[in-house]
Amino acid sequence: MRKRIMAVLLLVCFCIPSVFATDAVFDGAWDLYQYWEENDAYPDYVSGVWSTDGGVRNLTIGVLDTAEGNAGKEEILSLVRDDTTVAFAYGKKSYNELTDVMDALMPYFERDQGLISAGVNVMAGAINLGIHEDRQDDPATIAMIEEMRQTFGDVFVIEYTGLVFTYADTATVGGTVTYTDPHVLFAIAASVVILAALTTAIVLKKRQVSVLQTSTGETVTADARLTKSEVEEAVKTSAEAPSDALKQRIFDEIGKD
C-alpha cells in the first residue's frame, strides 16, 4: 500500500508541475524559458536565454545591465524552484526590443536588395542579417544596410552568404520554411546548439508571416502589425491630464479642513 502511495506521489510530482507552470513557481530554468516562449512573455529586462552546458536543464539568462535588469535577476530566482539551473549574464539589448526590430524588417526583405535572412542572436544581443554574397558590393545593398542602422541603431551583424531559402509549401502562407545553409548557426557555439536551434526555429516561424517567398522568388506579404514598442508608445501618448478645474476642486476641498 505504501509503495502504491509513493508511486502516486511520484506521478504527481512529475506530472502536475506542468499544469501549474503558468501560475506557480517554475520547477527550473527550462520551465520558465518554455513559459516565456509559449506565451511570448519575456520581461523587457531579459536579453536572451541560452544553454549553459549544452543541455536544456541549465540555462543562462541574459539580463540588461541596468537597475531593472539587476532587480530582474532576483525576480527570476524567486520564480524558479531549483535556482541551481539558472545562471546569469549581462546583455546589451532587450530580447523584446530585438524581436520588435525583427518584426519591422519586412519592408527591407521586400526590396530585393540582397537581404535574405534575419535572426536574433541572443548571445551577442544583435540581429544577424544574411546578405547574399553576390550583393556585397552593390551600392543599393550598402545603402539599405546603412539605412537600417540609422533606423534601428547598431544592432546588426552582417554575414555575406550564399544562403538560400526553400519552402516546403510555397503556395500557403505559413508553409514550412527550411534553411539550407548551416551558416544560420554561425554565431552559436556547439555547446549551445540544442537551444539555439530552437531559438532559430522560432525566429523562422515569425519570419513565415512576414517574409514568404515563392519558389519563383516572389514575395508573399502580410499586413504588418504594429510592433510591441509601437503599441506601448501609442498607449503612453494617449494618456491625458485631468481637466485644469480638477486641481482647483481638490485644493478647495482640502482648504475646508
Add this chain to the structure above:
Amino acid sequence: MDVTELNVCMERLRAGDREAFSCLYDELSRPVYTVARRIVQSREIAEDITQEVFVRLYVSPPPPSIENPRAWIFRMARNLAIDAWRKKQSTDIDDVQLAEADVADAVALRLDTEAAIGHLPAMERQILSLHLDGDMPFREIAPIVGLSLPAVYRRYRKAIKTLQNLL
C-alpha cells in the same frame, strides 16, 4: 521625480506642506487619472477618483514605513477605480461610451487607442495602464491586482497582442 525626491515630498507633505502636495499633484495627477480612466472608461468618473485619491493623500499621507509611496498611491487609485467600474457596470454603458467618444474624437489616434483599450478585459486594462501609464514594474503590479507574476506577464502580453490586432 525619482524615489528619493518622492520620499522627500512625502516627508514634507506629512509635515503639512501644501506646496509639496501641489508638487505631488503636478507629478502624479496625469498617470493616476489615466490609470483610473483606462479602468472605468469614463473621464468624469476618473476625475472623481483622482480627486478622491489626492484628497486622501493630503488628509492621510502614507506613513514613513511605506517604502514605495508611488505604489501605495496607484494601489489606492486602482482599488477606487475597480469599485467605480463595478458600480458602472449596472449603468447604461452605451450612453457613457457615446458621451466619451464625443469628447475624444478631437484626436483620431487617441480615440483609436482608447477604443482599442476599451475592448480589453478589465484586468488587462489595469495591468497595461499601471505598467505604461503608472510606470510600475510587473513585480509591483502583481500584488496590487492579486495575480502571480507570471500571470501578470501573460495578461500584459495578451493585452499587447490584442491591441496589435486592433490598432
